[in-house]
Amino acid sequence: MTLFDPPAPLAERLRPRTLAEVVGQRHLLGPGRPLTRLLESGRLGSLILWGPPGVGKTTLARLVAGEVGAHFIPLSAVTAGVKDVREAVVEAERLRGRGQRTILFLDEIHRFNKAQQDALLPHVESGLLTLIGATTENPSFEVNPALRSRARTLVLEALTQEDVRALLDRALTDPRGLPGVGAEPGALDLIARLADGDARRALSTLEIASTLADPVNEDAVREAFGRHLPAMDKNGEDFYNLISALHKSVRGSHVDASLYWLARMIEGGADTMYVARRIVRMAAEDIGLADPQALRLAVAARDTAEFLGSPEGDLALAQAVVYLALAPKSNSVYVAWNKVREAVREGKTLPVPLHLRNAPTALMRQQGYGTGYAYYFDDPEGSFAQNYLPDGVRLDLYEPTGEGWEARVAERWRRLREAHGEGEEGA
Template sequence: MADLFAQAGMEAGAPRPLADRLRPRRLDEVVGQEHLTGPDGILTRMSESRSIGSLIFWGPPGTGKTTVARLLARETDLHFEQVSAIFSGVADLKKVFEAARGRRAVGTGTLLFVDEIHRFNRAQQDSFLPVMEDGTITVIGATTENPSFELNAALLSRARVLVFKPLDAAAMERLLARAEELEERRLPLEPEARSALAGMADGDGRYLLGMAEELFRLPPDRDLDVAGLAATMQKRAPIYDKGQDEHYNLLSCFHKSLRGSDVNAAMYWAARMLSGGEDPGTIFRRLCCAASEDVGMADPQAMPQVVSAWTAFDRVGWPEGRLFLAQAIAYVATAPKSNAAYSAFNAALALAQKTGSLQPPKHILNAPTKLMKELGYHAGYLYDHDFPDAYAGQTFFPDELAGDRRADFYAPNERGFEREVKKRLDYWAKLRAERRGR
């Protein structure tokens, strides 16, 4: 029915999403996949030769897989047909194959794009083989999952796997610039918020344009900063019930007393909460948080001590169980303090959210299949136990972050056990520099 409306020109004035209006019309307009669509890319060469074979597009959402398939069909004069493995079964596929045979009889080939092809079961995947072999259809399957594990070997042997990459920052910026050109106005964002918007999209161009479309609906009276962007793009539920202010106030007093190494105040606030009918489990949970956030690696035994005391409390119960609670409070409050691990992980989360889904270096990826070996997985990996001190000094960060000082998250201090951890890290840094020839 939609096709009939389109043929009649009735869709011309209908609203269309920004991502659809910005859909590339030529292969060289596709952003972020220059290794495939650039001047020397394999898809460019296929398009120029006007001959393509069956392909599997492997990559995350919003990277142009569907768009590229449509463009290849147009540029090679093939009829484009699309099915989704989520909504289609064998009966639907048979109808598609029969229609393709009819077109072939009059000299027109068919490119069948199969979205989420990994969701088809083995029998459904096998049904493609005869029509692929006799040339009835050219299949392009799109998958977000590893084809080595999700697709039949027989299907893989008849199709070439091409890897689509998450869109990087430069590709995201090109999309935003195109959107602004189309809308004839700029996005109401400060520079840092513009970068944050790209980070929120996490390599997904379609999602980026969806968020941009929401921003274009805002009145252009002021530019949003990062905080304003976050408030606009997501609704945050209140953290606490306002009817229980006293409950959370006392928990805060208890936790800050633990952090401040005031064992007497910590016991007082715990007693206040218990006297008010607080569940002892709530106090143990806060003790666990303090043992990790505020003691951390300065005394790694703090967490086991709290968990052991909590387990004993659950087994023995009240009133004797208060002995275990008191011991746990005393241990955490008097332990040496370090929030280095906590701060390091917060920094890691912030960098991960900002940089998106950067690809890991191939040398630390396993290669259980022939395809993965051909793609360079595991090549060059150094087994640490083959080296003195069981340390090879190899990098494990994505290439884009290797050597980036922003990734130096963990900075242990000189308190408690963390002093020994710092010695280890310094020693490994020395070995790493020596083994990398620095």
């Protein structure tokens, strides 16, 4: 072995050679489990393997092909296109003439657009190709329904810390791994914890750490790992799940959970300005008029984050999140706004009453624009008595909550409604 002929990465060298060597995915493998039953039946159809990175999607696809004696054609949707699919079809047709089936493995299938996915359909439908697609994205959103209906989706799970620890122990004893390299138990536990269920990440960290210290210790692991970024797909389902968790934690007034989900997003590399915009929305949607200062603080936090950048500006977002979580909550304006939008969409266009119309010219005034308008500061009682909606329209939209600022003005709102003739009888 020379500098110009380096060994394969540890994760590649330790790739399982049989299904029995696979670590994790016990819900799919083993006696009576779904994938085992498919292989035993001899009627293996197309599959979509959905799961996080580093859990063995590619490995499983290769092993399945070996179990059924199929020719294996691996493609990556990042670099492949329709031309590559056509070449795979030609090869599959040639092999079918010899009585051999072909499995087309398409890694990151979610990166194929609709037209590219449609190009696979006739060949999957005819049985010429058995497709195994691998994706980290939810197939419900990223795989065409027609293709999805012709494949069974199997969900792969992130490896547990115990699974990762077992892989690390194997790496230190297997002749293909790092035989002779020592490691402190605490160092291996640290790798298992930091790996976030990703076997490839764990083995890569161990391999680098083994060049920094012998035996491998925790300091070497931290140096090898670098700054730990929690796994997060910035454009996929995980990203929106984190946003959802942050928003719901703020709404539920759980400060620690709110900070935790915010940190998960920031440390995972989320777009800071997107997170900031969502925080502003939380202030408007869930705090609302229970604390009118919340929106100002959220906007100020957004401006600060943009001005300072990360990591300095992240503190402003954390401050806003804590404030919003602690603030009294009201969605009264949010509910009222949704109601009135629906009312406007469903109703016909009605004219503005004459007394409310703008009358900048003499001709408009001659037509009655503005006539009869009661100016509040000249005639408060008349101002309350006049109609402010189109003729025949009655609405009951805004209902203040009993929290914060709204609790203080609820009585004024009740009196105003009565003054406008909008008490319970007319509501």
